[in-house]
Amino acid sequence: MNKTINQKAWFFVIPVFVLVAFNAAIPLMTVVNYSFQETFGNNVFAWEGTRWFKQILLSERFHAALGRQIAFTFIILLIQIPLGIGIALTMPKKGWGVPVCLILMSMPLLIPWNVVGAMWNIFALPDIGFLGHSLNGLGFDYNFTQQPGDAWFTTILMDVWHWTSLVVLLSYAGLNSIQPAYYQAAEIDGASRWATFRYIELPKMKKVLTLAILLRFMDSFMIYTEPFVLTGGGPGNTTAFLSIDLVKMALGQFDLGPAAAMSLIYFFIVLLVCWVFYNLMMKNEAKS
């Protein structure tokens, strides 16, 4: 078959190029530019080479923020993935319950992020918030604005509330794509509920779960708005995750050079983890 050559087609691609350039490439290059220079007022710059990168990589502040970030992401993945699968498994497969469950599940995902933060802030206030007040009423000494443990607890609870739905919806879609014949075959074999889950449902959900874990990893690793509104990174720096710390450095202290270097390091970490994770998950897939 002969391919028709039509160079005019390139014109159709131009809008995308322009869009991506303005969206991603140009801002990113600005950051790269900042990261190698010291910035003074009046647009005066001085070349600093890799100084900021070294400084960030060696700084305890960055290590601490990164540590908090990893801990946070790890904990929420550990809760949201099994919980999401669990909820998806118990959701009805047909009837009027399906739309009801789906709508209820999508609700948290539709709420603007800063509203989620504000909601939980008020909800958790120890004196007037329903959660805070009830916990204190039950005898717990709960105050998320002053006690780091409580702040973590609240942040994690908020994230679980906000994002487990995503895992649920993806798992539910994965489960629904399994033909009923698989379940019947397992039933005929006499397989237990657990065996059915382990050997049919889980393998069949592998792809959507990979996607769910990746999405939840990326989003939680870059989380900013909700904890910013809820705790503002406090008490002290105890819930200052990477992006909160980054904004403090860039806009609070106006250290553009180190902040730019940190942004890039941050970016590469996310990229690296996603790449490694994706390849690990898809390794078996590629073999077959």
Added chain:
Amino acid sequence: MSLELKNVEKKVGIETHIYPTNLKLEKNTINVLLGSTLAGKTTLMQIMAGLDKPTSGEIWFNSKNVTGMKVQKRNCSMVYQQFINYPNYTVYENIASPLTITGVDSNQIKQRVGKVAELLKLSAMLNKKPDELSGGQQQRTALARALVKDSDLILLDEPLANLDFKLREELREELPKLFEDRDCIVVYATTEPSDALMIGGNTATLLEGKVIQYGKTLDVYSKPENLISAKVFSDPPMNIAEIKKEGSTCKLTNNNVQWKSSVKIKDGTYKIGIRPHNITTYKEGNNSVEINGKVQISELSGSESLIHFTNGNLNWVSLSNGIQQKNVGDDTKLYMNTDEFLYFDQNNRLVNNG
């Protein structure tokens, strides 16, 4: 050993999926459920297996009432149209799975899996995963899983439907042999009359949730009790027309085609059913009669030629051997073998069943 359905009925909401059905399947038989999609074949099988409960009626196995007994408690296996295997088990583990679950010891498992794998030509791929196999091999694995445990009841739900032509033919030939020395009842659902004929055994013709006729496959084919059964068991579709019989002369009501018939039935109006291969472009049998037709469609498969033609308000199909080249729109002469006609009365019951 026998499986008996007594007045089994299945309703879902206000819809009836299976009308009250009586069926007795005997030990060591292959039983074909023949019917188009939505005839109720799968529902009937699921009721037999215990995957689904009948709305009313009873299921008896070995003169024991098993209605409502769970599928795990019964000793049956099932093969589906889709190739159902455990995705991340190897072929070996897949075949072994029904045995592992019931706790058979590993030496015996090894021996039995080996034997079944040999039978189904899977020995070379025991270490592969299902998605590394071709469709035919995946279905063989599913079949092996069904055969490895000594089930009393093996249900095959259109097992060949998703395979390509060559694999189908191959597996279809092997299937009856696989069940030969087994002490079990096999039920095989299919939409294809040719499957039923090749597999042999018994056939039940189904239409819209009703078992129309059950008996030896060849009997059902050659002596359909009624027009519906004859239609279900005919592919390409059966040609039907109204006739008038006066003395020994029969005549199509819509034109002048007539023939002498020795059928012992009273004079009157009847319907005839003619299988497509009894209308040919050449004379066959001693009592063939000519009919004119206008060619509508002509399909050549090499060894056979299908010619769709019209004659007045009749829209018929003929099936001849070899290549019979006809052009669309041509007027042509065809010959009907009147010895093979099936005569039905006004209530659609076969009358020349002697």
